[in-house]
Amino acid sequence: xxxxxxxxxxxxxxxxxxxxxxxxxxxxxxxxxxxxxxxxxxxxxxxxxxxxxxxxxxxxxxxxxxxxxxxxxxxxxxxxxxxxxxxxxxxxxxxxxxxxxxxxxxxxxxxxxxxxxxxxxxxxxxxxxxxxxxxxxxxxxxxxxxxxxxxxxxxxxxxxxxxxxxxxxxxxxxxxxxxxxxxxxxxxxxxxxxxxxxxxxxxxxxxxxxxxxxxxxxxxxxxxxxxxxxxxxxxxxxxxxxxxxxxxxxxxxxxxxxxxxxxxxxxxxxxxxxxxxxxxxxxxxxxxxxxxxxxxxxxxxxxxxxxxxxxxxxxxxxxxxxxxxxxxxxxxxxx
Amino acid sequence: xxxxxxxxxxxxxxxxxxxxxxxxxxxxxxxxxxxxxxxxxxxxxxxxxxxxxxxxxxxxxxxxxxxxxxxxxxxxxxxxxxxxxxxxxxxxxxxxxxxxxxxxxxxxxxxxxxxxxxxxxxxxxxxxxxxxxxxxxxxxxxxxxxxxxxxxxxxxxxxxxxxxxxxxxxxxxxxxxxxxxxx
Numbered sequence: 001x002x003x004x005x006x007x008x009x010x011x012x013x014x015x016x017x018x019x020x021x022x023x024x025x026x027x028x029x030x031x032x033x034x035x036x037x038x039x040x041x042x043x044x045x046x047x048x049x050x051x052x053x054x055x056x057x058x059x060x061x062x063x064x065x066x067x068x069x070x071x072x073x074x075x076x077x078x079x080x081x082x083x084x085x086x087x088x089x090x091x092x093x094x095x096x097x098x099x100x101x102x103x104x105x106x107x108x109x110x111x112x113x114x115x116x117x118x119x120x121x122x123x124x125x126x127x128x129x130x131x132x133x134x135x136x137x138x139x140x141x142x143x144x145x146x147x148x149x150x151x152x153x154x155x156x157x158x159x160x161x162x163x164x165x166x167x168x169x170x171x172x173x174x175x176x177x178x179x180x181x182x183x184x185x186x187x188x189x190x191x192x193x194x195x196x197x198x199x200x201x202x203x204x205x206x207x208x209x210x211x212x213x214x215x216x217x218x219x220x221x222x223x224x225x226x227x228x229x230x231x232x233x234x235x236x237x238x239x240x241x242x243x244x245x246x247x248x249x250x251x252x253x254x255x256x257x258x259x260x261x262x263x264x265x266x267x268x269x270x271x272x273x274x275x276x277x278x279x280x281x282x283x284x285x286x287x288x289x290x291x292x293x294x295x296x297x298x299x300x301x302x303x304x305x306x307x308x309x310x311x312x313x314x315x316x317x318x319x320x321x322x323x324x325x326x327x328x329x330x331x332x333x334x335x
Numbered sequence: 336x337x338x339x340x341x342x343x344x345x346x347x348x349x350x351x352x353x354x355x356x357x358x359x360x361x362x363x364x365x366x367x368x369x370x371x372x373x374x375x376x377x378x379x380x381x382x383x384x385x386x387x388x389x390x391x392x393x394x395x396x397x398x399x400x401x402x403x404x405x406x407x408x409x410x411x412x413x414x415x416x417x418x419x420x421x422x423x424x425x426x427x428x429x430x431x432x433x434x435x436x437x438x439x440x441x442x443x444x445x446x447x448x449x450x451x452x453x454x455x456x457x458x459x460x461x462x463x464x465x466x467x468x469x470x471x472x473x474x475x476x477x478x479x480x481x482x483x484x485x486x487x488x489x490x491x492x493x494x495x496x497x498x499x500x501x502x503x504x505x506x507x508x509x510x511x512x513x514x515x516x517x518x
Contacts, residue, residue: 045365235440253440253455294366294476295368295474318365318368
């Protein structure tokens, strides 16, 4: 299969080669500069995690993470990454400075979506099969609790203030809001059909859920817990992110990014950029959006202002990067 | 990976899990991909002319008849009659004549005809050799034919990739022969 995939990617490598050459030239001049953003890209078929320098759009390292890795979360300080491994029913703990797997936690079931509390603990793991959100203590490396979700929770996100956790309960067509500390159910909000990815707006007032089954995004008021609006997007949306007042949605089957105004829901554009785009995240300063392109095996960099693709890098087979996969590099790792 | 099982599959999962709680083992299937390209010794217009009608897939050797409900309009559904017997319905999800490209989706694949489910594909004609020749790329994303754990060998991930690749390759080779022979 890999031979075939190499062939199909025939057009991309030339561009990537050109980019990495310029990256090398640039890199010589800026070594020692402040650490920029890093993308942590899970490649499901390849069974790996890649560390991508987003200033230069180069893969700096790729490590083996077996078990069909899908979900990714990175601690706020950037020192730890957590990867869900649904096929081996565990999560991997990655030291982002050493760029090594330093621990594994068996969680059972079907771990998929993953997020980490702003304080660094716990790590929240959506269990597709047991219909629970598992709480993992990354220090003791144990499951220390669970919250009851709807059926087949997929995406999970934590509010920036650390007070609220949300899950997209795919087969219950709902979003669950939990009090992060107690697990108390704050609300269950009816979304569209089969919500998959969820994300908070940067100001924390809204939650976006990508409805795979109804080709829409539910925009949910994060305080009142009601659906503000349902915005039509492209075919089979996967996840969404808001930055600079715009919401970007990956339309897997459409091969597009749908962009709409965060306040009004009005469509700004639909970019024919992608090839089964999946994970999406914005960089620290919000100027760029990064997209895992599942079919083409690339990570794209998009200017959130001009809506132009400004960079691309080849990554191993089947990039999903499901979750908040971009963080500023840990300062300890600055080279 | 998880994002598109149909209800029946989920029901099957649920039943399997109720019966076998101890082995709520490995997760569901992951999406697979296949892609093939062929260079045809003819200008892109000529190649596109053969495949541009969504309602006519006679260029594929396995297809005996085709009928599309709404021609090349997005949402048009074509019924494919296979020479081996059996039918499938395929929907037109994207059509771009300027780019010489269209995309399709088969929600309910007949696994006797194609060992896959949730099949989506795109076929594109691009100029090669300064426009004297054409490169045709046909790519597909799909899940294996058996949606649950422990698939039989003829419906596992490898079988789905092999089966879809063969279907694509035969189609492209036939298209090349048809165009280059001028038939």
